[in-house]
Amino acid sequence: MASRRDVYGAGRDLHLNIGTVSGGREPPSFTLPYDRSRPVFIQYLNPEVLACYGMSYQSIRSQQILRCSLQITRLAVLLTDASLVFPASYIFEVPHFSDFLREISPLMASGAITCVAPVIDLEEYRELKAEEYRKDSVNPYSSKVLHETERSMAWQPRMGSSSADIAALWESAFEKDGDFSGLTESVSARWSGRPDEIEELLHSVPRRLDGQAVVGRFVQKVIPVALSPRETIRINMLLSRAYLISYLRDLRANMLVDFDHSDLSCGMSPERDSFRFSLISARQFDLALQWMGIHGYVHYVATWHHLISLRSMPEFGELTLALFAHNAPVSLRSAVIRTRRTSDLENADNLAQAKRNICAVASQLC
Known part of the structure; x- marks a missing residue:
């Protein structure tokens, strides 16, 4: 993209x-x-x-x-x-x-x-x-x-x-060191009225939308000053x-x-x-799928029913927990290394091979 x-x-x-x-x-x-x-x-x-x-x-x-x-x-x-x-x-x-x-x-x-x-x-x-x-x-x-x-x-x-949740976060964003820190001053530099007026206008944006969806293009229409690209992305983010x-x-x-x-x-x-x-x-998960020899299978071969079958395996759930539960893929990486010492992890091109790879690695988890 x-x-x-x-x-x-x-x-x-x-x-x-x-x-x-x-x-x-x-x-x-x-x-x-x-x-x-x-x-x-x-x-x-x-x-x-x-x-x-x-x-x-x-x-x-x-x-x-x-x-x-x-x-x-x-x-x-x-x-x-x-x-x-x-x-x-x-x-x-x-x-x-x-x-x-x-x-x-x-x-x-x-x-x-x-x-x-x-x-x-x-x-x-x-x-x-x-x-x-x-x-x-x-x-x-x-x-x-x-x-x-x-x-x-x-x-x-x-x-x-x-x-309602967006309006609450919008208000808090103007607090000291909030997401909109410095935004009022930045917009005020192009505002011809009093500084307190633009501050009130910015704070009241969700209310002045009058029931419209709180999305960037509507928000910009109720702000009476053209926003710079930097200001626009801060608001949209x-x-x-x-x-x-x-x-x-x-x-x-x-x-x-x-x-x-x-x-x-x-x-x-x-x-x-x-x-x-x-x-x-997603990057970390894709890397783990490559380690286990099932990346190509997951992305290009498996049907949706096959993916449901894989995720239903207790061994597969255990592997994802090993990868993400402690934000440290060390145990999964080590399990893959131990598996390769005893057998080859062939790149899977069918469901049976993918399941064999998953079970082989899961058996080596500490």
Whole structure:
């Protein structure tokens, strides 16, 4: 996925504690323990999150985003004994989402995918959201013919409110050393009125949205000063981070981050965000799959049913716990080395070989 250099550069320069594992960067942090009973929240299709990293569905790379998301889903389904969860908004806001659902239909049939919404009826949900996007130039909720697969998905109610949670984090961001430290002064330099006026305007942004969705493009319209690229990315990152925190907390979910193309954590970390969750490194997991000789099989050969079969193995669950539960893959690496001393770990090209590799490595765990 290509990134727009000005936006990505601004986000990179902010040093928002985004964890990665290569190129001299630090890996993401994990809150102990990593818990496979928690669902995994699908943030990697979210338009606002992707936009923070310079990626857009409006570009010619829309199909590439979809293909990449399907590869990530192969990893995500292996990292939980629960389901993958996504907000109902994706049905309306994510281009080609029907294609995505069609590609993962076996996961839906097995109950491994869950749609989260405040109401079970998607048409009622659409009407609620249409009001939030009433001033959007192209309201994604104005009209949409729902497909049968979208109507028949497993559903989970969500009682919390992202808007309320975002508003709370927005207010705290103006505190000393908060996410918006220096933002008021930066914007004030281009404001012709009194400094206290712009401060009040910035603090009251969520309230002045008057029920609109708290997303970057709406926020910028109620700020009476044009924002610089750096200011824009600071605001968009905070909004997306607050959104993700709200969902992870309400759903008691974990999240897969640290991909080859982007981090997609929006600066989240267990140290700064006061609740228990795990940010699971896709890079680290991919590396472990290579050690065990099942990387190619997982990404390019296995069917969705095969992946469900792999994740159901107690040995596979034990391997992921060894990899992530203490944020130290030493025990798994050592187990792979001991396995190679006694037998070859052939690169798996079928389910039986993948299971043999998994059992062989698991038997060497200390």
